[in-house]
Amino acid sequence: MSGMKDSGIEWVGEIPNEWEVLRLKYVAIVQTGNTPTKTDQSNYDESGILWVKPDNLNEFKPIVETKERISETGLSNARIAQPKATLVCCIGTVGKIGFSEEAVAYNQQINAVEFDEDNIFWKYGLYFLSTQQGQHQFYMNGNVVYILNSEKHKNISIVKPPIDIQQTITNYLDHKCGEIDSVIAAKEKTNALLKEHRQSIIYEAVTKGLDPTVPMKDSGIEWIGWIPMKWNLDRLKFHATLNPLVDTSSFQDEDEVSFVPMENLKSGYHFNSTVSYSMVKKGYTQFNTGDILIAKVTPCFENGNIAIASDLIRDTGFGSTEINVIRSSDMIVKYLFYYLQNPKFIERGIYDMFGVAGLKRLIPGYIIDSFYPIPTRAEQQAIADYLDHKCAEIDSIIAANNTTIEKLKEYRRSIIYETVTGKTDVYQV
Known part of the structure; x- marks a missing residue:
């Protein structure tokens, strides 16, 4: 690269001299999703096309399943995003992103960004938009609930390197992010097991008490089971x-x-x-x-x-x-x-x-x-105190893991940002 220049975008900073800055509306189609009427259940079918909502957005992991699917009938009333479109939450947690490797329907809380492949390689665009929370917040409006409508979304600026460099950047980030994500996944698995253990401790304490030697009786309720005789x-x-x-x-x-x-x-x-x-x-x-x-x-x-x-x-x-x-x-x-x-x-x-x-x-x-x-109020208090202590122990481990996960995600974000804005030269690493 021959040097750097000011991009003119606060959340981007300097970029290589050869790279361009364009608004999304010149290199992508941006469209808000919708919800086919729920009163007509023929719009939904468990064997239909995926129907994506913000909870399904999972950054760089492709969306492979959703709780609801749109039927053939519902497709005529739905908005469809093409495979590998960047899906951006536009209501509430504005800027949360995801993608699918297949065509999907999506609701009105999501804007789909479909890049012109001659200008922006789709995965590079996904990586770039993941770094632009500042731009997403700048263009959103609202008080209690924040909204980024599609017209304002189109004004977000994107950095455009030559297409071959975009693909090289993507390959580099896929490798680097994959390494980080494997460590994150291990921490998340540990946390899931800890949460299961926490739930089992809660169940035993609130239904069986703290003294395993007391006489028990059948509660007569399947999901409660046996409880202490005096309860x-x-x-x-x-x-x-x-x-x-x-x-x-x-x-x-x-x-x-x-x-x-x-x-x-x-x-x-x-x-x-x-x-x-x-x-x-x-x-x-x-x-x-x-x-x-x-x-x-x-x-x-x-x-x-x-x-x-x-x-x-x-x-x-x-x-x-x-x-x-x-x-x-x-x-x-x-x-x-x-x-x-x-x-x-x-x-x-x-x-x-x-x-x-x-x-x-x-x-x-x-x-x-x-x-x-x-239980008696005294037993209720004892159980609450016991669970406060046990859950605090487990929660402290989970919190430590979460801190590590957040640091890893922040490290990943910094790598992505430095790379998609040209501050890290992928040909020199």
Whole structure:
């Protein structure tokens, strides 16, 4: 290379003198997906074409399966991305990317970027766009939910080396990223095994207690099994309230409040966003500090997305309508929190879900009308304390692995960025 020049793009920096900078609209077709009507089930068929949603986007691993597929009938109402198009999340987690090696349908939360192969080699384009979170954020809009529409998406700039250099860059990155990804995969496998172990510890503690020598009795409920003889069995509705009332009478439209969108509710914790009360005073779930938040829709319920509400402005929060709120009246909150993570309780809830595939919800009364083993309050507290300790041990190992994974991903991102912008000369490494 003969030298470097300023690209004029904040998130790219300098590039080789011979390389060009073009907007996507000159080298690609950008189109937003859609959802064929759910009321007509003939649009969907388990043997049809893959129907991609943001959860399916997996960076540089091709999408090979989706929960739903579009039928031959549905294809006439769907948007189709050609094989190896770059799929970019355009609502919510804007900039998340993925691709498929086959033609796929995709929903309205995704923009498909189909590159002109004479100008941009598809895999180089995928790698480049993965580094441009800054541009994606610059062109998106919205307050509670961020959106990058296709017209603005077309204005994102891409660096264009000669096509043979793009292919060389791709080969180099495939090799380097493959090495890093193999280490990441090993760490992720370890974490998956640790999470399974964590779930088994929770199940044993909340259904069998901590003393293996006590007499047991059959609960009569298949997914609970045997429980200590002295424990009671009762419906949760006699010990807690589902979606209780929250007093918001003192809030003014301009007041800042805590908001928990579904993507901020995780397994064991949640993140708070801050919005004005006027934006969430109608049509959102409400809760107080100490309430249990649990997802009621796929796939979040299966993933164990549950947390105890905390760090709320004025002890009051607002969230997605797909979140159930549980307020204990006489049970130890932490014990109930752990019981709701019981894998067999979750499995049973999944079995009874209703709705169309990919958008199923818990039966309204499942959580509150189900029977629960009820130890004494002292035992509930002891179980909660025990699980706090055991889960903290496991979570610390998982967290350490996650830190390593994030560092590896950051290293991978830096390699990709340095390479697709020409700062690393692949002919010199």
